[in-house]
Amino acid sequence: MHEVDMTKCLLLSLHEWKRGQEPLTPVVSAVHLQVGDFTCVEPEALRFTFAAAVEGTWLDGSTLEIDTVPLRARCLGCSSVYSPDPDQAYRSPCCDQPMEEIVSGRELRIRSVDYSLPQQASDPAAVPSR
Template identity: 65%
Template sequence: MHEVDMTKCLLISLNEWRDRREDTSAMVETVHLDVGRFTCVEPDQLVTTYNAAVQGTWLDGSRLTITEIPFVGRCLICNGTYDPVPENAYRSPCCDNPLEEIVSGRELRIRSIDYRSDAAAALESAPIQRQR
């Protein structure tokens, strides 16, 4: 199950992100991931695994959103792009050439993190003092 390993790596990355911040009060609200279809990661399973893993941690209450990136290959003979399918052994539909270049579909990355900071909220709620 790739999703458990991916979740472990994601949690390590999020902990490193938090450690690098000066403001450790940052609370993650949403983690936006790009997941390629050729990674063999099931998005729904990854969300379920993530939700279970963050319970009782500083990430409890955060959510994971996933954008699936399509699997696209390029035929080096005709230079066209296509949707490789296992039923065709991932071969190019135009000239039956084997898949030699993957254009997209292997991505597995954090696109962005939505978070709130208690320090920023405290500044926003502090009374404004005007200089005279």
């Protein structure tokens, strides 16, 4: 189940992003991912491992929203772009060439994060006295 390893990488990226928001801790409602069909990632398994991993952390309660990116390839014989079919050994339907160039479908990236920053409490020492 490589979804666990992918969740670990996702959390490392989110922790790095969080450091850029310091001293505040963002309240995250959703993390939007693009996941290619050719990555062999099971979206439901990834959602499950993410939910389990963030429980009790600063990301608790956030959801993982996944946009699937279809596998597309370019035929090097005729330059047409097609949707490879595993039943046809991913070969080009126009020229029967083997799949050599993937145009999309290998993505695994954070597209965006829905979050808010809590209001920073005023420091009473910073308020001038009368």
